[in-house]
Amino acid sequence: MAPTVCLSDGDDEDGPISFKRTASVKSEQEDDSEDEKPLAMRTTRLTSNASSTSRNSIKRRPGDSNTGTSSPLKKAKHSAIEREPKAADAHDNKIPLAPRLTSVKPSKTKPPAKNATKNKKKSPSSFTKDSQKGVEMKAKKTVRNSRLSKAMKVRQGSGSGKKWSTLEHNGVMFPPPYMPHGVKMLYNGQPVDLTPEQEEVATMFAVMRDTEYASKETFINNFFTDWRKILGKTHIIKKFELCDFTTIYEWHLREKENKKQMTTEEKKALRDEKGKREEKYLWAIVDGVKEKVGNFRVEPPGLFRGRGEHPKMGRLKRRIRPNDITINIGKGTPVPVCPIPGESWKEVKHDNTVTWLAFWNDPINQKDFKYVFLAASSSLKGQSDKEKYEKARKLKDHIDNIRVNYTKDFRSKDQVKKQIAVATYLVDKLALRAGNEKDEDEADTVGCCTLKVENVTCLPPNKLQFDFLGKDSIRYLNTVEVELPVYEAVKEFCAGKNKGDNVFAEIDTIKLNAHLKELMPGLTAKVFRTYNASVTLDAMLNKETEDGTLLQKISIYKRANKEVAIICNHQRAVSKSHDSQMAKLNEKIDELKVQRDGLKAELEKAKKGKRPGDDKDGSRKKKLTPEMLENKISGIEAKIEGMVITKNNTEESKTVALGTSKINYLDPRITVAWCKTHEIPINKIFSKTILEKFGWAMDVGPGFRF
DNA sequence: CCTCAGACTTGGAACAATATTT
DNA sequence: AAATATTGTTCCAAGTCTGAGG
Numbered sequence: 011m012a013p014t015v016c017l018s019d020g021d022d023e024d025g026p027i028s029f030k031r032t033a034s035v036k037s038e039q040e041d042d043s044e045d046e047k048p049l050a051m052r053t054t055r056l057t058s059n060a061s062s063t064s065r066n067s068i069k070r071r072p073g074d075s076n077t078g079t080s081s082p083l084k085k086a087k088h089s090a091i092e093r094e095p096k097a098a099d100a101h102d103n104k105i106p107l108a109p110r111l112t113s114v115k116p117s118k119t120k121p122p123a124k125n126a127t128k129n130k131k132k133s134p135s136s137f138t139k140d141s142q143k144g145v146e147m148k149a150k151k152t153v154r155n156s157r158l159s160k161a162m163k164v165r166q167g168s169g170s171g172k173k174w175s176t177l178e179h180n181g182v183m184f185p186p187p188y189m190p191h192g193v194k195m196l197y198n199g200q201p202v203d204l205t206p207e208q209e210e211v212a213t214m215f216a217v218m219r220d221t222e223y224a225s226k227e228t229f230i231n232n233f234f235t236d237w238r239k240i241l242g243k244t245h246i247i248k249k250f251e252l253c254d255f256t257t258i259y260e261w262h263l264r265e266k267e268n269k270k271q272m273t274t275e276e277k278k279a280l281r282d283e284k285g286k287r288e289e290k291y292l293w294a295i296v297d298g299v300k301e302k303v304g305n306f307r308v309e310p311p312g313l314f315r316g317r318g319e320h321p322k323m324g325r326l327k328r329r330i331r332p333n334d335i336t337i338n339i340g341k342g343t344p345v346p347v348c349p350i351p352g353e354s355w356k357e358v359k360h361d362n363t364v365t366w367l368a369f370w371n372d373p374i375n376q377k378d379f380k381y382v383f384l385a386a387s388s389s390l391k392g393q394s395d396k397e398k399y400e401k402a403r404k405l406k407d408h409i410d411n412i413r414v415n416y417t418k419d420f421r422s423k424d425q426v427k428k429q430i431a432v433a434t435y436l437v438d439k440l441a442l443r444a445g446n447e448k449d450e451d452e453a454d455t456v457g458c459c460t461l462k463v464e465n466v467t468c469l470p471p472n473k474l475q476f477d478f479l480g481k482d483s484i485r486y487l488n489t490v491e492v493e494l495p496v497y498e499a500v501k502e503f504c505a506g507k508n509k510g511d512n513v514f515a516e517i518d519t520i521k522l523n524a525h526l527k528e529l530m531p532g533l534t535a536k537v538f539r540t541y542n543a544s545v546t547l548d549a550m551l552n553k554e555t556e557d558g559t560l561l562q563k564i565s566i567y568k569r570a571n572k573e574v575a576i577i578c579n580h581q582r583a584v585s586k587s588h589d590s591q592m593a594k595l596n597e598k599i600d601e602l603k604v605q606r607d608g609l610k611a612e613l614e615k616a617k618k619g620k621r622p623g624d625d626k627d628g629s630r631k632k633k634l635t636p637e638m639l640e641n642k643i644s645g646i647e648a649k650i651e652g653m654v655i656t657k658n659n660t661e662e663s664k665t666v667a668l669g670t671s672k673i674n675y676l677d678p679r680i681t682v683a684w685c686k687t688h689e690i691p692i693n694k695i696f697s698k699t700i701l702e703k704f705g706w707a708m709d710v711g712p713g714f715r716f
Numbered sequence: 717c718c719t720c721a722g723a724c725t726t727g728g729a730a731c732a733a734t735a736t737t738t
Numbered sequence: 739a740a741a742t743a744t745t746g747t748t749c750c751a752a753g754t755c756t757g758a759g760g
Binding site: 305307309314315316317320372374378380443444445446448452453455457480481482483519520523534535536585587591669697698699700 | 742743744745746747748749750751752753754755
């Protein structure tokens with residue numbers, strides 16, 4: 011192995027690195043057997059202790075309330091030493107063996123083609139009842155074979171992109187009108203009168219008092235500017251500094267408290283009522299099949315909560331009215347009635363080349379749209395999800411070639427080629443996002459193609475340190491050893507430029523993707539993320555799962571999941587209870603240690619002669635033989651060890667978010683197959699909703715490999 | 717090409733529901 | 739039973755990528 015990419019130092023097991031990839035990125039050759047492994051790895055990121063500097067700092071949104079953890083960029087995770095699985099807590103669930111996976115009915119992979127198919131089988135769970143409910147009667151040709159049919163359609167789109175033939179739904183639901191509370195805020199110490207509209211906006215702000223937004227200058231300015239438009243030029247309120255929203259804030263707290271105090275029945279009544287109101291909006295009928303609608307609730311007005319340093323944070327997101335909304339519905343099907351009397355939809359379309367049911371323009375950014383789509387459990391979404399994974403799997407067949415290809419171009423004379431090669435390498439190896447250009451009026455974040463000179467530091471002899479804010483202003487901090495030509499190339503790209511200049515000045519995502527498409531049809535940068543994630547999960551699960559208890563197996567899954575999350579840089583804010591949680595663990599550990607030491611002392615005594623029988627203390631407590639004591643001690647020691655492991659895991663995972671990869675990057679079939687093979691009830695891994703979303707993957711055989 | 721409207725996926729936090737502890 | 743901790747769900751912001759039209 012020669013120049014390997016990863017430098018993980020030795021170790022194999024808990025080494026800092028996730029994957030020691032031996033395979034090729036480097037020079038081509040290599041045994042192929044290895045190539046399935048993702049290149050991704052984080053060197054320093056996971057490296058030892060020093061790491062406190064390393065990957066941490068989560069950039070929190072200003073919004074998060076919790077007073078606690080105030081420090082936004084607090085320390086965060088440290089190294090990530092992978093520790094053994096160790097089942098931490100113990101709730102032993104009884105182990106229902108037998109994977110009931112199989113039971114799930116056939117996934118409906120219906121081709122989008124024309125006409126409905128007749129399967130009504132719904133995803134895994136429950137609502138069979140609803141779905142059956144007669145919706146649909148049209149029998150049509152059922153084209154199976156989704157994989158193929160899909161591919162073709164996408165590729166050449168004979169019928170172009172027809173997404174459905176018939177579409178029925180009831181439109182969208184509007185939030186209730188504003189109910190004025192009449193609580194007067196103070197201006198310059200005096201109560202002020204506000205119209206309901208003015209009060210509404212004041213309340214939006216007042217209520218955010220304990221979020222970080224409330225103290226951000228941009229937020230305040232934007233809010234105040236928009237609010238003053240509503241107050242009018244002549245209103246007494248002129249200066250933000252003289253505003254005191256406390257009264258309204260306190261009213262809000264009281265409301266919250268009241269709500270909490272409601273009895274269970276009251277709450278239930280409320281829920282039922284809500285359910286009743288929403289009922290009709292919950293479902294759409296697509297090609298005769300009843301499907302859940304994703305987000306039929308129109309977003310209520312509020313103050314925009316942009317993430318990171320968003321220039322528009324605090325702006326008023328005005329109320330959306332029917333007249334803002336465009337409805338998409340099957341031709342000939344009844345148009346949803348506009349729920350607000352006297353008003354009407356902006357437009358009604360019958361476009362079956364798209365999947366949205368409705369949309370409106372984002373009031374903050376006129377050019378953006380807010381769509382109402384079907385839920386993730388719908389077959390339309392399921393199908394494209396499946397296609398996404400199939401495409402990622404296809405990448406397996408091309409990856410060797412792609413790597414050879416870009417490796418060759420590392421030294422290309424053609425600057426564009428060279429930059430594309432290096433960018434592709436980063437996308438492949440680090441699973442970076444493509445990095446589209448962004449507008450001035452958005453938070454300043456970057457991805458691969460938009461990396462700035464200041465985001466990359468060359469550390470001789472051949473390491474690169476990345477430090478930038480990516481999507482959602484989440485910080486990406488990672489130091490990686492790269493192939494020498496890459497290192498040299500990056501150095502050259504940065505030479506003589508300013509901090510804020512693009513590293514890849516010659517390329518953008520369009521060019522990058524255009525190039526990728528030449529290497530494999532349909533290939534784009536994001537496919538590498540999916541590929542990387544799924545390949546990693548598949549490899550880890552298959553390599554590491556051995557016989558063990560259910561808990562142990564689940565722990566292995568979590569570990570693999572976590573590995574993927576780290577590769578994708580999926581982070582979360584540390585929970586406000588984290589510290590106390592740690593403290594509690596430490597306490598318990600100390601307690602055990604005390605116990606252990608006590609026993610040790612006793613053991614000494616016991617060994618020193620005294621036989622179990624004799625001793626002055628006539629106490630009833632029976633003496634233990636040395637062996638018994640030793641047993642006890644080792645028992646406690648094992649316990650301690652277990653707790654230390656949990657503690658370390660907790661600490662190491664406090665900034666890692668597992669959900670995102672589970673939902674978006676890991677081919678569910680890997681999980682399903684693994685569960686079947688190892689007799690793990692799938693619901694130990696997938697929650698109900700996610701199970702519904704992955705209905706299409708449930709009947710895969712235990713032999714499935716990504 | 718390039719722009720830019722458009723459509724759809726991905727993302728973390730807020731919030732709600734449950735489970736566990738006190 | 740109340741208080742907490744944990745897990746699951748919803749919300750809506752922020753990405754990616756495509757395609758039409760110049």
